[in-house]
Amino acid sequence: MPRPRFATADAALRQNLLDAARDEFASKPYEAASLNRILLAAGVSKGSFYYYFDDKTDLAATLFLELAKPMATIGEFERPSSPAAFWAEMHRISYARLKDIESMRTEYECVMRIASAIATDEALRDRVMPMFAPGRAKMMELLQAGVDVGALRSDLPMPALMQLLQDVKMSLFKSLYPADHVLSEAELRSFTDLVIDLAKRISASPKGGTP
């Protein structure tokens, strides 16, 4: 994490730095993102930067947490008592998150890039992972409820299913909409419908259908 001073630093500096970092990390893989370029774009000197941060990793972790926190939050949900209720809940969450994504596309790209670096960069992982446990746990809780209520197949490990549904969504999103496209309300709805329909198909138990 950054030095506590960063919280009280000049607002413009804060903003410029984080914006520049977001753009850089969004456009290049973590290892190829350049701190010098970030500082240049932000108009912040080396001295100032290292006055607030430990190192490059520190900046990435800070940025990641700032951007990913809202994305990982799913809010409160009612424990569903039927498959229909479960899918309604999933639809709601999926729609809400999608709204985030389409309005924060480069943020999302940035988060994904840093996230994929986490797998290999130990320092990054240590600073970032803990903050994510709550969100994941909550999502798991909802999915478990889905299993309990018979909406989700139980023959696959839940993390695998979770990841799969996420990947399906991203795959389609990338395929269907060009990088700079801003979705209309209608597109947003129809895309959500499509994704949830696929999620239902994928998640139904192998032998019997979803009743």
Next chain:
Amino acid sequence: MPRPRFATADAALRQNLLDAARDEFASKPYEAASLNRILLAAGVSKGSFYYYFDDKTDLAATLFLELAKPMATIGEFERPSSPAAFWAEMHRISYARLKDIESMRTEYECVMRIASAIATDEALRDRVMPMFAPGRAKMMELLQAGVDVGALRSDLPMPALMQLLQDVKMSLFKSLYPADHVLSEAELRSFTDLVIDLAKRISASPKGGTP
């Protein structure tokens, strides 16, 4: 492409260089992969390398083509006349490819990494894309046959569906098997069954089920 000489160069040098390049490109994103490290690992000097190749991009492109060609080949197929026949064909192809992947895991990682760099690196793209058209076209042909015969939904753009099925496979593969796991024959079969089952579900037309 490398200088023609490379084709007739010392076999050990060829092998060492390509092996080292594969390992390096497999373990780091393209931009972060180091040519110096490759040469060191291969025991090949700068002089020799630049005697055979134009630059780093050239090496990556060469390697990519060498590794990806077999992966992109789907061989001959009979034009299916029923959904069942179509899915049988898909099962066969999927199984064959999977066998490739599990026996060439780092090759696959390498190919994916370079492939993802293609999106942003123009030089790389120009040298690589053309060689891929045939394989893609053939796959498209099969998928079109699938649409014709009613096995595939037609409400999604075909490239999107193609990509989606590919991503589903990869997502599950990564989730279910750790990086160094070598699949047994039985695992290979059951994984293929799982993937094809999912593909059927995903590809069925929105309103009616797959009869």
Next chain:
DNA sequence: CGCTCTGTAGACCATGTGGTCCAACCTGTT
């Protein structure tokens, strides 16, 4: 004024990068 404390600038460093260049080395031919 002079002191301290917070913040800033940017020269500087060691290291790594992709790429160039040339002297030497082998091997075959005359």
Next chain:
DNA sequence: AACAGGTTGGACCACATGGTCTACAGAGCG
């Protein structure tokens, strides 16, 4: 023996990287 051609080693280059360090500016305060 002398030459020629295809190879190789590796010193070297300009530049970019993340990170350090020192000098200094400005504000608050006695």
